[in-house]
Structure formats: structure tokens, C-alpha cells
Amino acid sequence: MATITGVVITLNEAANIEACLASLAKVCDELIVVDSGSTDATCRLAEQAGARVIAQPYLGDGPQKNVGPAQARNRWVLSLDADERLTYEAIETINRLDLVSSEKEAFALRRRNHLGSRWIKTCGWYPDYCVRLFDRERTAFSDSRQHASISTVNMTQLDADIEHYSFANLGELFTKASGRFSSRAAKIMYLKGKKANALSPFVHGANAFVRKYVFQHGFTSGLDGMSVALSAAVNAYLKYAKLLELQRDSQVREAEDFNRIW
Structure with missing residues (x-):
């Protein structure tokens, strides 16, 4: 059976890192945490859990997630976010894989996205297939600094889930959407030269709601579906x-630090 290296990127994830690493340890014989300057107990807890901690100022999502695999001793890498956990079925499925002779470059798992403790199955939140297990000698995360993914067509979707504790509560769902998520995206679009007009906010806002609530069946999930939409x-x-x-607005633009997007 092939050995696997588990990799997690962190920044102030003391509340999550122990559970994340504990689930990875059930299928991995090496654990790596790439930390971008945590000021809480993340690094200490990771080391106590048996992980090797690599200090790396944040490079953006894709470049940061490629740091750990580049220093792994195993060919196969299992990459999780700190707020993700392997389910029992995922552990069993991964342990049964014949990675030594596999012709695949990567394997994807379904992601159960949660709002609080509630698993949201609509609004495009499930099944949310994500490539998490991959052969680092044949593929890697894209260079995208936002929402990077593994670049491969030679992959298989596994019949197993990982848990993703996306938002602690409804308040966090809205504060993240209205705060750093939208601000970061706006700065990225501005630097890429993308243009908006007076109708753009309304059109894109309405489109996002209709897509989530109607076409992705958020209306069947009650208050949670409405809230996500x-x-x-x-x-x-x-x-x-x-x-x-x-x-x-030049005053707003000049006050913005475009070097601190990430």
C-alpha cells in the first residue's frame, strides 16, 4: 500500500487543526502544516499532533497549497483545509485504494458543506466534488491565488465524503460574504482590469440569488436555503x-492597499 502525506495550510486555526490532523492521521504516515503566521496555538497544537510545521508567508491559495507537497517525502498527497475532516467512509475508501499501481493522477471526494452543524444539501453546496488526493509527481494545484484547484483530467470521483465546517453560524455566513470575500474579489477584478457599470451589482446579485434559490433548489431547504442564496x-x-x-473614486482607490489582497 502506498504511503500518503497529509498537508494543511493554516492561519490561526487552533480551533480546527487538531480534529483535521486526527482525521488525516488515519490514512497518512506523514503530516505537514504550512502556516502563514498564526498568532494563536495553531503551530504548537500541530506539532503535538505529530505534524511538521513549515513557516511560509501567505502566497495566495494555489502557491501556498503547493508548498507542502513540494517538501513531502511521499508521492501521494492528501490536502485538506483546516475546517475539513475525513468521514469514516472516506477513510475506509482511501485505505482500500491501490495507489502503488494506480494510473490515475488524482481522486476527488464529495464535500458536505455545513452551516453551523447543519449539512446544506442544496444551493450547489452538495455534492461539491473536490480533488483532495493526488500524485504530486504528476499534478499540483493551479497558480490561482483564489479558489485554486488541482489541474488534471486523469482523475476518479470516489464514493465518499469529507466534512466541511464552512461557517460557524448565520452571522458568519453574511459577515464573510459582505466583508473580506467581496473585498478580496473586487480587488482581484480591479487588478485584472475588469470593468463594472451601474447595473453590474444588481444584475450579478440577482443572478446569484436566482441560481442558488431556484435552479439549485435552495427553496427546498427552508431558512438555510434562503440564507445561503x-x-x-x-x-x-x-x-x-x-x-x-x-x-x-480615486480617494477610495488611493487608500486601498493592493499589496494586501491575501
Whole structure:
């Protein structure tokens, strides 16, 4: 059976890192944490859990997630975010894989995205297939600094889930959408030269709501479905409203630090 290296990137994840590493340890014989300057107990807890901690100032999502695999001693890497956990079924499925002779470059697992303790199965939140297990000698994360993914077509979707504790509560769902998520996206779009007009916030906000609530069946999930759809609309609206503000207001633009997107 092939050995696997588990890799997690962190920043102030003391509340999550122990449970994440404990689940990885059930299938991995090496654990690596790539930390971008935590000021809490993340690094100490990771080391106590048996992980090797690598200090690395944040490079953006893809480049940061490639740091650990580059220093792994195993060919196969299992990459989780700190707020993700392997389910029992995922552990059993991965342990049964014949990675030594596998012709595949990577394997994807379904992700159960949670709001609080509630598993949201609509709004495009499930099944949310993500490539997490991959051969680092044949593929890697893309260079994208936002929402990077493994670049491969030679992969298989496994019949197993990972848990993703996305948002602690409804308040966090909306504060993240209206705060750093939309601000970061607006700055990225501005630097790429993307343009917005006065209608852009409304059009994109309405489109996000209809997609989540109607076409991705959020209406069947009651208050949670409505909340997820509304937060997506808020995020989309503000993303384009903030982009428009950067375009037309020099005072706001000059006060913004475009070197601190990540």
C-alpha cells in the first residue's frame, strides 16, 4: 500500500487543526502544516499532533497549497483545509485504494458543506466534488491565488465524503460574504482590469440569488436555503459595487492597499 502525506495550510486555526490532523492521521504516515503566521496555538497544537510545521508567508491559495507537497517525502498527497475532516467512509475508501499501481493522477471526494452543524444539501453546496488526493509527481494545484484547484483530467470521483465546517453560524455566513470575500474579489477584478457599470451589482446579485434559490433548489431547504442564496446575492452585489467604487473614486482607490489582497 502506498504511503500518503497529509498537508494543511493554516492561519490561526487552533480551533480546527487538531480534529483535521486526527482525521488525516488515519490514512497518512506523514503530516505537514504550512502556516502563514498564526498568532494563536495553531503551530504548537500541530506539532503535538505529530505534524511538521513549515513557516511560509501567505502566497495566495494555489502557491501556498503547493508548498507542502513540494517538501513531502511521499508521492501521494492528501490536502485538506483546516475546517475539513475525513468521514469514516472516506477513510475506509482511501485505505482500500491501490495507489502503488494506480494510473490515475488524482481522486476527488464529495464535500458536505455545513452551516453551523447543519449539512446544506442544496444551493450547489452538495455534492461539491473536490480533488483532495493526488500524485504530486504528476499534478499540483493551479497558480490561482483564489479558489485554486488541482489541474488534471486523469482523475476518479470516489464514493465518499469529507466534512466541511464552512461557517460557524448565520452571522458568519453574511459577515464573510459582505466583508473580506467581496473585498478580496473586487480587488482581484480591479487588478485584472475588469470593468463594472451601474447595473453590474444588481444584475450579478440577482443572478446569484436566482441560481442558488431556484435552479439549485435552495427553496427546498427552508431558512438555510434562503440564507445561503441571500448571502451569495450580497457577496455578488458588493463584489461589483466595490469594483465600481474602485474605478470611479480615486480617494477610495488611493487608500486601498493592493499589496494586501491575501
